[in-house]
Each structure stands twice: as C-alpha cells, then as structure tokens.
Amino acid sequence: MPSSLITNSNISTSSFINKNINSIVKPLSTGRVACNNNVGIIQTNLVDKNIELKNLELAPAYFQEYIEKQYELRVTIVDRKVFAVRIDTNEKIDWRKNKENIKYSKFKLPAKIIKKCNALMQKLNLKFGALDFIVNDRDEFYFLEINANGQWGWLEHELKLNISGAIMNYLMEME
Numbered sequence: 443m444p445s446s447l448i449t450n451s452n453i454s455t456s457s458f459i460n461k462n463i464n465s466i467v468k469p470l471s472t473g474r475v476a477c478n479n480n481v482g483i484i485q486t487n488l489v490d491k492n493i494e495l496k497n498l499e500l501a502p503a504y505f506q507e508y509i510e511k512q513y514e515l516r517v518t519i520v521d522r523k524v525f526a527v528r529i530d531t532n533e534k535i536d537w538r539k540n541k542e543n544i545k546y547s548k549f550k551l552p553a554k555i556i557k558k559c560n561a562l563m564q565k566l567n568l569k570f571g572a573l574d575f576i577v578n579d580r581d582e583f584y585f586l587e588i589n590a591n592g593q594w595g596w597l598e599h600e601l602k603l604n605i606s607g608a609i610m611n612y613l614m615e616m617e
Contacts, residue, residue, distance in 0.1 A: 443585045444507035452495040455505060464508035465489040509584050510534070515549060515575040518594045519563055520608035526551040527597050546600045555583055562588065569612060 447458045459465045468486040489505070514529040528549040551559075555575075563571055572592020576584045598605045 444509050446507070447505045448502055449505070450499045450502040452498045455495055455498055455503075458505055459489055459491055462507045466506050466508045468504050468506070506586070509576050509578060511576040512579045512581075513577055515551075515573075515577060515583075516592075516594075516597060517551060517559060517573040517575065518592065518597065518603075518605055519559060519568075519571050519573065520605060521569045521612040522560055522563075523608045524551060524556055524559065525594075525597070525603050525605055525608075527601060527603075546597065548601055548603075552583075558585075566590075570609070 445458070445462065447454065449455055449458075466486050467489050511534070514531075516527045516529060518525040518527075526549040528547045530545040530547070532543050559571075559573055562573075563569075566588070568588075568590055570590065572589040572594060574586040574589070576586060578584065594603075594605045597603055
C-alpha cells in the first residue's frame with residue numbers, strides 16, 4: 443500500500459508531500475462540485491510541491507504517495523466471489539479523466555492477492571467491496587482503497603460479468 447494520509451492539517455500535508463517524491467490528492471467523497479448551474483467532478487490529481495497550502499482545515503482530503511502504474515485493477519467482491527478487471531489507459535494519474543482509449547479486460551488475480559482481499563473483507567465485516575489496485579512495471583500490486591459502495595455496473599456491461607447475479611444470489615441466500 444502506498445503511504446497515505448487523510449487530514450485537514452496544512453502542516454501534516456506539507457510534511458507528507460515533502461517525504462514523497464510525488465504525491466496525489468483525491469476527494470474523500472464523490473468529488474462532485476456544483477457552481478453556477480454547472481457540475482464538475484474533482485478526480486485524483488498530482489500535487490504540485492510548490493503550491494502554498496491554505497484552507498485545508500475547511501475540508502479534509504486524501505493524500506497518497508504517487509505510484510507509477512502499468513495498469514489499474516478494480517476487484518469487485520461479492521461474498522468471496524471475485525470479479526477482477528484490468529484497466530489499461532494512457533492516463534497516468536486518474537484513468538477516469540480520459541474516457542477515450544480505455545480498455546477493460548477480465549483479469550486472473552493471483553491467489554495470494556485474493557487471500558489478502560478476502561481477509562480484508564472479513565476484517566471489515568463486508569460482503570461487498572470494490573477494491574482498487576495499481577500494478578507497476580515490476581508487476582507489484584499496490585492496494586489503494588476499498589469502496590464499500592463502489593460502482594460496478596459499467597464493468598458488468600463492458601465484460602458481461604455477472605456481478606448483479608452474485609449480489610442477487612447472496613441476498614436470496616440470506617432469507
């Protein structure tokens with residue numbers, strides 16, 4: 443896992459940024475911003491080390507060490523059933539910024555990574571999770587985050603995955 447910091451402290455953030463070669467910042471929630479009847483999305487961005495940090499105390503942010511990626515993975519887990527998708531793009535910071543040139547493909551996750559994902563799900567007492575990873579050019583996996591309400595519909599559509607079926611089966615088994 444890359445070094446990470448969630449804070450609203452300008453001092454802590456400056457210290458974190460100075461410790462890492464490069465850092466990114468991402469919103470803690472949706473990042474949806476409405477202004478003058480326009481809606482925009484704040485996505486992951488590279489932090490400029492020369493910028494003066496101000497007013498961070500008004501809203502916390504999520505900072506992480508920047509890891510150069512070969513590709514990203516979205517791993518959706520429904521009650522230990524794993525759906526892993528590789529995301530290839532030219533975008534080096536946030537693959538969602540450039541919707542052109544994105545390629546999705548099914549991915550066979552190594553058994554040791556599946557074991558770690560399932561252990562995390564169990565520790566957090568989750569039956570559903572969308573886990574994000576970066577894989578670097580040395581094929582090292584970096585866990586970024588888990589979304590307990592992560593999106594999956596577009597992946598089901600793109601790759602004919604049966605995530606909705608797995609969710610329905612789990613819910614029906616609960617009866």
